[in-house]
Amino acid sequence: MCLKRPVIFLGPPGAGKGTQAKRLAARCNVPHLSTGDMLREHVHKGTELGRKAKPVMDRGDLVPDEVVLGMVEERISRPDSADGFVFDGFPRTIPQAEKLDQILHKRNFAAPLVVNFQVSNDTLVHRVAGRWVCSVGGEIYNIYEHPPKKPGFCDNDGGALVQRSDDQVEVVRERLAAFEKQTQPLIDYYRAKGNLDEVDGSANVEEVNRRLVEILTRHGADGDCA
């Protein structure tokens, strides 16, 4: 399958955006661009950007728009982004969305398809509190719904599973509040442009994936490779 339009997954933390974005990107052979992962990599490497972003991320607040936009513009100018990409966790604010529209237009990409993941707050807190991530390949597990075969280790590469420092319940509530305040207006922004569809993200991974493929097909966002 090929992507005919860039895809954006919108939704609160724990909605399943990362899991689904990884699958879709692998299937279409395009990059999965998670601004959260990019920022965590900066933190991990101890870059200047990472040192500035860490306290903001640990509080559950949003990193400044210009920092995130600089990272994204650099990333989508690389050759492996030429056939499209799947955004996860970006854009988060209206200025980010407006600037992204300009960048996509400048680079001759089609208008993005935006899919909003809908999941109740109780389910989100439960999911995020049970989330463990492979420290090697980034595979995402959930100890309740999608546990690894061997506790603490990744099924794919045997990497140790770790919990994100911002996945503690109090920080999750902060992140949900930040999402509602700053990201909710994006839903209106994209709806007004006619780029938005919604998926019920409360089902299991396979079922949400099936629904997403239907949505992509309906909006002409996927197709056979030429």
Ligand code: AMP
């Ligand atoms: P995520 O992995 O998408 O949940 O992001 C983790 C944290 O990284 C967020 O709580 C923010 O502090 C920061 N972050 C990720 N993406 C963005 C973005 N597009 N704009 C601002 N901050 C972001």
